[in-house]
Amino acid sequence: MDFDRELKKKVSQVEETIKKYLPKEDGVQKSLLEAMNYSFLAGGKRLRPLLMSECYRMAGGTEEVIEPFMAAQEMIHTYSLVHDDLPAMDNDLYRRGKKTTHAVYGEAMAILAGDGLLNYAFETACRAFSLKGGEEEGSDAASGKQECSAARIGGALKILAEKAGIYGMIGGQAVDVEAEKRKLRLDGEKLLFIHVHKTAALIQSSMMIGAYLAGADEKFVQDMEKAGYAIGVAFQIQDDILDITSTLEELGKPVGSDEKNDKLTYVSVYGLERSKQDVERLSDEALEILKSVSQRNEFLEELIISLITRRK
């Protein structure tokens, strides 16, 4: 398998899929829709919908029902960046080498574009209810297709909401923001809380929803939650490492910006060597879990390895 080529192809497919779910830029509220789509289309690795799609396939899923959830997850990820960049938060004017939403559309519209993306994520995921075949779960003997029940879609919505919310991503974000505003000296435990919630939670829900919507059993979904934890935390530590070691060209944001803002990172708590070791250890754990589930997905394993060796 030529991983880089495969990755490019798959990301491009994911991009096509999730773009279909964006709102059309017309109507009286056109500026809002433009600001939302600008934020959504400003690049990004599309890692979360890609992981969701791969776990869905790995667990045997073949239906369209996964698509609105892929788009919804990327909308949630995007809104969190839009609000994170606001002047009252990280006050960033650039992200991925492009102007942030408030830098282009103003602060008020950026707040609303973020709200709009979060709300539209749930609106979009709800479209899965119209895609499903019927009220009862089961296979259609004639077509051989598996149908996803309304109850199962409801369960996936619950995972989506919980991992994005106050006991997931927003919870981590709040602890991060509070520590920065009050210049609190975080210990390793609190920093891990931030990484687990702010970053890993959406990785977890991506993998869990993929498996769950494909009809996987509870053990499989729990395994995805564990793997998502390891991947998410490793990914964030790698981000902290890159912030110290990378260049502007590679990263698309000023180098050492975390350090400049006097922000506590995994590297500043544990040092560079220990941080690198932890990334490897966590990645190994994730790979172990993936190899243990019934259906192997070689691409997914390569993807996780690539996340720890990434240079940007």
Next chain:
Amino acid sequence: MDFDRELKKKVSQVEETIKKYLPKEDGVQKSLLEAMNYSFLAGGKRLRPLLMSECYRMAGGTEEVIEPFMAAQEMIHTYSLVHDDLPAMDNDLYRRGKKTTHAVYGEAMAILAGDGLLNYAFETACRAFSLKGGEEEGSDAASGKQECSAARIGGALKILAEKAGIYGMIGGQAVDVEAEKRKLRLDGEKLLFIHVHKTAALIQSSMMIGAYLAGADEKFVQDMEKAGYAIGVAFQIQDDILDITSTLEELGKPVGSDEKNDKLTYVSVYGLERSKQDVERLSDEALEILKSVSQRNEFLEELIISLITRRK
């Protein structure tokens, strides 16, 4: 019927119900949860969950399934106020005579508390999936209870999300904000768009979800949408009228604050008399619709009348 006494009793019941769904204020992210609960408990008429509950009863509903939706709707309403009050938006330090969320917890935490409330609204509504009896809709012969199917809960979630989103409340909010920031001179049509979306949309979804979850047919739900339109717009025009004519004591915010901010209102476009007539006309329309549905609800009719004669 002693309406005032009945209203007080019902609002107090609604208050008890929706408070049960608030997050407990503990954990590492405690400050976030405190800011959310502060915003939610800072008073308010609880009009939306009250309307939802009344329409549910009117359409024959008797189950607990309505409760998480009542709480979710009030969370959505609350988050919209928290974000609306932010410095980049209306920049208000007081609401209902109390300090606004950012005035107490700071701007960053207010942004996150709003995000948290919006996300938690969907998390809360998803709890309805666990309350329901089974996958199939129908009555339980032994208990005589109606069970709400997962598909029906999914449909209610869709209404909740759509009316709160970019084609509902956030859409109206965006047009309002854009007009203010650019000092655009709005015409009556655009102002109506704002009132219909920013205010009426959540009134509509409250009434529609109430009827829908009780198992009402399509015509009934559409009637609720029409009535909610009339009530919502009348309510907002009455708000504009009160802003001109009321006193600080009655309203809990500076009198004429809209005028001071040079904000276009229904009164400044159409004049006080025409505005008063339109409130009456719209209220009559709403009452007509309510009287036409099979099950009359006297309290609901009185409630709508009270909304047009309110002094604050």
